Amino acid sequence: MLLKNKLGLNDEIELAKEEERITKLKAIELFETRKLEEFEVGTFQGLSQIHKCLFEDIYEFAGKIRTENISKSNFRFASAMYLEEALKKIDKMPQSSFDEIIEKYVEMNIAHPFREGNGRSTRIWLDMILKKELGKVIDWSKIDKEDYLLAMERSPIKNIEIKILLQNALTDKINDRDVYMKGIDASYRYEGYNVYKAEDLKNN
Numbered sequence: 001m002l003l004k005n006k007l008g009l010n011d012e013i014e015l016a017k018e019e020e021r022i023t024k025l026k027a028i029e030l031f032e033t034r035k036l037e038e039f040e041v042g043t044f045q046g047l048s049q050i051h052k053c054l055f056e057d058i059y060e061f062a063g064k065i066r067t068e069n070i071s072k073s074n075f076r077f078a079s080a081m082y083l084e085e086a087l088k089k090i091d092k093m094p095q096s097s098f099d100e101i102i103e104k105y106v107e108m109n110i111a112h113p114f115r116e117g118n119g120r121s122t123r124i125w126l127d128m129i130l131k132k133e134l135g136k137v138i139d140w141s142k143i144d145k146e147d148y149l150l151a152m153e154r155s156p157i158k159n160i161e162i163k164i165l166l167q168n169a170l171t172d173k174i175n176d177r178d179v180y181m182k183g184i185d186a187s188y189r190y191e192g193y194n195v196y197k198a199e200d201l202k203n204n
Contacts, residue, residue: 003116005058023054023120027184030054030124031177042095042104042129044087044113051114051121059116066115075153077112086111098170101129102163106155123183131174140182142169 002012009015030036030053040046052063065087069080078086090111093104105126112118127137143165151162173179 003059006060007058019055019058019117022057023117024181024184026054026057027120027124027181028177031180036124036128039128041132042125043091044108046128047108047113047121047125050124051117054121055117061115062117063114065113068115070112070115073153075156078110083111083113087113095129095133098130098134098167099163101126101133102166103159104129106152106159106162109152110156120184124180127180127183130170134170135174136170136172137174137179138166138183139169139171139173139179140185141179145185 002010002015005015007015007018009018030050035053036050039049048063048065055062065080065083067080070077086107090104090107093107094100095104105122108122108125109118114121123138123140130136130138147165148162151165155162171179
């Protein structure tokens with residue numbers, strides 16, 4: 001489904017290309033101006049600030065909690081009705097160790113608070129937490145994209161797989177722009193979101 005956008009684009013492929021181009025430029029700007037350092041670390045407020053900066057030139061909903069229920073394949077992300085409460089609980093989750101940080105990351109992925117752009121925003125958010133708490137970030141070039149997506153899909157049930165993948169890709173290159181930008185690669189995106197109504201839950 002083509003999302004309403006500020007660019008006036010009506011072609012899904014063209015929108016995806018422009019979205020990738022613009023968000024990468026915005027991500028570079030966030031890094032080079034050190035604006036990221038002004039954002040809260042490990043809270044939805046901080047994630048919202050990241051998302052707004054990346055997508056504000058593309059979507060009206062940039063930085064705003066989604067009001068639609070969305071799913072990917074057979075997995076339904078957190079219901080919009082309970083999303084705010086879920087985000088408050090995630091804010092309170094500890095983040096002092098690697099395991100705690102990844103568990104928080106998995107919960108934020110399950111919440112999927114935005115209509116679009118969750119993956120890119122949340123990977124920056126994750127790196128900010130790792131940088132602050134452990135002096136590390138993820139070198140996304142060391143992670144196979146397919147392995148990552150499969151591990152994330154399974155993480156709500158068993159998160160050991162995503163923990164191992166991410167732990168093996170940790171690096172102390174926390175100020176390397178190339179390492180940072182690997183997490184913005186659009187090919188890590190969840191594709192094919194479906195929008196569903198709350199009533200649909202009664203039929204499943």
